Amino acid sequence: MSPDIVTEELVEQELEEQATPTVIGRTSATERDPSTSDKFSFWLPDRVIVNPFDIVEVDQVGQPEQGPSKTYGLVTMLEHRTDAPNHLANFISSNFGEVDEEPNTPRQGTTVASVNVLSNDADIYMPVPSERLVCFAPPEGIEKALGIDQMKPADRIPAGLIKMSNGASTVAYIDRRYVLGPESAHVNISGISGLATKTSYAMFLIQAILQTAPHPEKTAVIILNVKQADLLQIDQRPEQDLPPEEMEKWEALGLEPKPFDHVVYLLPRGNDTPRTGRPNSFLDLDVYRMFAYDLESTADKLDMLLMPSVSDPSGTMEGIIGEIMAGILGGDAEFRDVQSWSQLLGFLRQIQGQRGRWRGLFMASSIGKFRRHLRRLVHTRQTGIFVDSRASGEQVLSEVITNIKGGHTYVVDIAKLSDDEQALVFGDLLRSIYAIKAEEVEDRTESSPVPDRIVFFVDELNKYAPGGARESPITQQVLDIAERGRSLGVILISAQQFMSAVHDRVTGNSATKILGRTGSSEVMQPDYRFLDQDLKMAMTRLAKGELLVNHAVYRQPVKVIFPWPAYRQPEF
Amino acid sequence: MPNPVDCLTPALDLLGNNLNILPATGSAVEDLQHPDADEIEDVLINREVGEVTAFAETPQPSTSSLYRPTPPLSRREKHLFRFFIDGSLRTYFLATGIESTRSFPIEMAQIGAAVVQRDDDGHLSVLDSQHKILLLVPRGSRGVSDTLWIQLERLRTSDGFFEPVDVTTSDVISGQDRPDRPVDLRNKAGGKARHRMHKLEIDIIRATDGLRDKNHWLILDGAVKLDEFIKTPFLIGVAKSFRKDPQFYFGHRRRQRKDVTAILAGLPHAHRTVAFSAHNGQVAFWYVRLREQKELDYPLMGVVKIELPRPDRTPVEAELADLLSRALVAERNVTPYGLDRRWHCHLYPIFIAEQVIKNRFFSQQVLMGAIRWPKP
Numbered sequence A: 001m002s003p004d005i006v007t008e009e010l011v012e013q014e015l016e017e018q019a020t021p022t023v024i025g026r027t028s029a030t031e032r033d034p035s036t037s038d039k040f041s042f043w044l045p046d047r048v049i050v051n052p053f054d055i056v057e058v059d060q061v062g063q064p065e066q067g068p069s070k071t072y073g074l075v076t077m078l079e080h081r082t083d084a085p086n087h088l089a090n091f092i093s094s095n096f097g098e099v100d101e102e103p104n105t106p107r108q109g110t111t112v113a114s115v116n117v118l119s120n121d122a123d124i125y126m127p128v129p130s131e132r133l134v135c136f137a138p139p140e141g142i143e144k145a146l147g148i149d150q151m152k153p154a155d156r157i158p159a160g161l162i163k164m165s166n167g168a169s170t171v172a173y174i175d176r177r178y179v180l181g182p183e184s185a186h187v188n189i190s191g192i193s194g195l196a197t198k199t200s201y202a203m204f205l206i207q208a209i210l211q212t213a214p215h216p217e218k219t220a221v222i223i224l225n226v227k228q229a230d231l232l233q234i235d236q237r238p239e240q241d242l243p244p245e246e247m248e249k250w251e252a253l254g255l256e257p258k259p260f261d262h263v264v265y266l267l268p269r270g271n272d273t274p275r276t277g278r279p280n281s282f283l284d285l286d287v288y289r290m291f292a293y294d295l296e297s298t299a300d301k302l303d304m305l306l307m308p309s310v311s312d313p314s315g316t317m318e319g320i321i322g323e324i325m326a327g328i329l330g331g332d333a334e335f336r337d338v339q340s341w342s343q344l345l346g347f348l349r350q351i352q353g354q355r356g357r358w359r360g361l362f363m364a365s366s367i368g369k370f371r372r373h374l375r376r377l378v379h380t381r382q383t384g385i386f387v388d389s390r391a392s393g394e395q396v397l398s399e400v401i402t403n404i405k406g407g408h409t410y411v412v413d414i415a416k417l418s419d420d421e422q423a424l425v426f427g428d429l430l431r432s433i434y435a436i437k438a439e440e441v442e443d444r445t446e447s448s449p450v451p452d453r454i455v456f457f458v459d460e461l462n463k464y465a466p467g468g469a470r471e472s473p474i475t476q477q478v479l480d481i482a483e484r485g486r487s488l489g490v491i492l493i494s495a496q497q498f499m500s501a502v503h504d505r506v507t508g509n510s511a512t513k514i515l516g517r518t519g520s521s522e523v524m525q526p527d528y529r530f531l532d533q534d535l536k537m538a539m540t541r542l543a544k545g546e547l548l549v550n551h552a553v554y555r556q557p558v559k560v561i562f563p564w565p566a567y568r569q570p571e572f
Numbered sequence B: 001m002p003n004p005v006d007c008l009t010p011a012l013d014l015l016g017n018n019l020n021i022l023p024a025t026g027s028a029v030e031d032l033q034h035p036d037a038d039e040i041e042d043v044l045i046n047r048e049v050g051e052v053t054a055f056a057e058t059p060q061p062s063t064s065s066l067y068r069p070t071p072p073l074s075r076r077e078k079h080l081f082r083f084f085i086d087g088s089l090r091t092y093f094l095a096t097g098i099e100s101t102r103s104f105p106i107e108m109a110q111i112g113a114a115v116v117q118r119d120d121d122g123h124l125s126v127l128d129s130q131h132k133i134l135l136l137v138p139r140g141s142r143g144v145s146d147t148l149w150i151q152l153e154r155l156r157t158s159d160g161f162f163e164p165v166d167v168t169t170s171d172v173i174s175g176q177d178r179p180d181r182p183v184d185l186r187n188k189a190g191g192k193a194r195h196r197m198h199k200l201e202i203d204i205i206r207a208t209d210g211l212r213d214k215n216h217w218l219i220l221d222g223a224v225k226l227d228e229f230i231k232t233p234f235l236i237g238v239a240k241s242f243r244k245d246p247q248f249y250f251g252h253r254r255r256q257r258k259d260v261t262a263i264l265a266g267l268p269h270a271h272r273t274v275a276f277s278a279h280n281g282q283v284a285f286w287y288v289r290l291r292e293q294k295e296l297d298y299p300l301m302g303v304v305k306i307e308l309p310r311p312d313r314t315p316v317e318a319e320l321a322d323l324l325s326r327a328l329v330a331e332r333n334v335t336p337y338g339l340d341r342r343w344h345c346h347l348y349p350i351f352i353a354e355q356v357i358k359n360r361f362f363s364q365q366v367l368m369g370a371i372r373w374p375k376p
Helices: A003-019 A087-093 A139-146 A197-212 A244-252 A295-306 A316-329 A341-353 A364-380 A397-402 A419-438 A473-488 A504-508 A533-539 B008-018 B037-045 B146-153 B185-208 B260-265 B318-330 B348-360 B364-370
Strands: A023-027 A039-044 A055-060 A069-082 A109-120 A133-136 A156-163 A169-175 A185-190 A219-225 A263-268 A289-291 A409-413 A453-458 A490-496 A510-515 A546-551 A558-561 B020-023 B067-069 B081-099 B102-118 B124-137 B162-166 B217-221 B235-239 B247-249 B257-259 B271-273 B276-278 B283-289 B303-309
Touching (some): A039 A069, A055 A109, A055 A139, A069 A139, A069 A533, A109 A139, A139 A169, A156 A197, A156 A546, A169 A546, A185 A197, A185 A473, A197 A219, A197 A490, A197 A510, A289 A397, A295 A316, A295 A341, A295 A364, A295 A397, A295 A473, A316 A364, A341 A364, A397 A409, A419 A453, A419 A473, A419 A490, A473 A490, A473 A504, A504 A510, B008 B124, B008 B146, B008 B162, B067 B318, B081 B124, B081 B185, B081 B348, B102 B185, B102 B348, B124 B146, B124 B185, B124 B348, B146 B162, B162 B185, B217 B348, B247 B260, B260 B283, B271 B318, B303 B318
Parallel strands (some): A185 A490, A185 A510, A219 A409, A219 A453, A263 A289, A263 A409, A453 A490, B124 B162
Antiparallel strands (some): A023 A133, A039 A109, A055 A069, A069 A109, A156 A169, A510 A546, A546 A558, B020 B081, B067 B271, B081 B102, B102 B124, B235 B303, B247 B257, B276 B283
16 A cells, blocks of 8 residues: 555544534533533543633523534533542542552542533524533634624634633634624623733734734824833834744634734823933833823813822812813913912912802812822822923823824823722713714824724723723713713723722623633632633632633633733843 | 333323322322341341351361451552443332222332442443333232233333232342232332342343453342352452341350451451351352541441352352452552441442432422323
8 A cells, every 4th residue: 555545544533523523521410410401411431631711512491393403511610429428438449548559440530521512503492401411612612602603704703712721722713893893892801810911902803803803004003101112112023933832822713923013102201301301100201292291181081180099079179170270271360360270289279278268169278188199199299290281292081082093003001000090081981982982083093094993991990990980080980981982982991900889880791701711719709700600719719811702792601722922021 | 201111101001091099299209218128138148148158268267367457458569350340220100000909009119230340450341231110010919910010011111111010929139029928018029129120230240251361250230149159250249237136156155256247346457257158158148348447437337248149059268258358458449438328338330330220210390291191
């Protein structure tokens, strides 16, 4: 026999083996643990390895004349059961606790996998009968299981690779219509997965959105850099090539491992800027735009600057802010000479010293409190972002965003700003985006049309939209985006360690939730009630780089891995 | 799902159409097993072993030294016992039948036997198992007429799965139904089912033919005698429960007489007694203590009785009895503690063989659904 024939036979044999799924167990329905429309169990023979989040398939009855259908399920938990009724039986079986005693016959036991039904390819949700053969689902089966086969190819965004215990892998696609609208929108990422995992995933997902977009020039991205210089080189190739296994992941996902195109870096002015000419950033970039806040450009955002951190149970501060904003923006005569932060502080000192209440409403002590608070923010503890007058190179952030261009990615660096300043920038960005998408654009000078979609990525969302009763102006802004962004084309990709720390209306409006490793106390919070109890426990065991994707189209969350970012990152 | 025991239907129709039937409550009532059924059986089967007068071991043991040490010999050192047979049964009272002036119980039994094989790694697999449904009906002066019985006999299935059994026939377990001393027919039906179960156990030994040799032994649960002696080589019977009344005579003096309790109370842990002769030397038997007395409630717990067929009536070599006993002591782990009250002397593979059979039995619900008497 010639070597060619031998090779052909081997290939055929291999293809045949691939086509014939390996049986990994049989379904088991018992009196106490029956199969239902939603769940079934199967036992595993020895030496078969199955893990939570594996997707399995099993034959189910079919419609008449259509043959058997397939039911797909997600393994949620595995347990080993023996015939020992209690631990004492095992103790006694070791000759009353002799640890060296070897059993002549190993105790009868088997591992039983619990499975949540994902789907049936003939829409038959009869309980899976007992004794049916169970196999790992093949890639096309996984697509059916998750509903990916129902997605149009143009709507598929690769969200990671599903790796099964048998070594097989397939792409977990999420539906563009449920990520970027109009069906639903937003992505929320939570977990304590490890260094930069959430950010890396968000960046991977944005890259996937851009690379698979039918019209990438109609999508703009705004990214907040909140830590070090993590996202300040996203247009640069990594210093070292990605390892082959990471390249394989990119390839398997059908994506090109490349840095971001058309990136605009917006860096804040700092206290040293007048001396060095450099922005207040962890990295010296060659090409960037610098932004700063003078009173004129900030007057309409004073609420976002001042309200998040000031205690205002009676609403007095809010009232003062409202009066000042209206006064400055309305050109009130009283504010004619108030054109800078210093002048505003001087003005406040002046009205604090007046007799009686300012405008008949606010006592001097309240004005004093407000002034001290403002002074702390814009003078004593500021990082240099607030200026009385902007230099020619110092831009107004909201103006840049108003002129946002499709096909561009804007990285706004807030890593070195104080918390209050970060909140201001974040709120400023949201308000600006909201304005250009929801309202008539008056100040836009950019000739290209407003992008159809603006994807906004922010880490540590809990700072800006915390859970709880009190809703600051920034929280309100986030809620507006969360609730109306789908129809406006503003997509929030947010991340935080603990989902429970974020306003539930934000997470609730995220049609796609990405979950990394999470502590057991956190998963017990009501925010995770959409997860099966077994999956919650499995979440506490996720490894670094492993994430659960809970997507509106999927009936159960799936575990994915994703490739390392293909842009330069600082060394740690 | 079709009726899995539809073989019963023609028989029930036949009986229902020819007898007056007073059905049991709920169509079938499971008979409870006697708590000491095994011990009673040992008494019945070894009726003539009440007095033991001879050893069956070579070299001839001394009356002053009745115990021999048998430290455990684990499977890893020598894997001797490879096959294990057990049987199980469930009996159900179906109805009282009335024909002419005679009334009698109609019972049904599920009986089964299984042989499990232990691989070198200790894992068990089923080598063979058999399952039967018996319709237990008395015939003759205390039961159905001959005409009806002949019709009933015709309903026996060709594969032997369903079989009508005449309860009144004699056997070693159910005894003899004599006109001067009639036995309770429900008890007799239960005994008859046990007898048929043991026959099934003996039948299934055949599955190991050609597989047994001096290194591959078979353990049968219980005695090595039913109606006749089992002559199969490389087989021992291990009884968890055995009669407690045999007397051992080692001489004419009073102090040379011992009862089994006295012998076993002094039997140390992981020791065996010397082998004794029964049935005129056709069986050598001895006792082995599997567990320390201090771990158990009662001195006779943790002791099993071993029977070795000696068709040629030769005594057993002490070395062989030691080897078998040592391997048996190693079988003490694991135990079905918490699952069977006889855990202290149960052999786990035997327990598993029993589970194999029980798990194949039809459930009470299935049987109740299957038992439909014809409407009058």
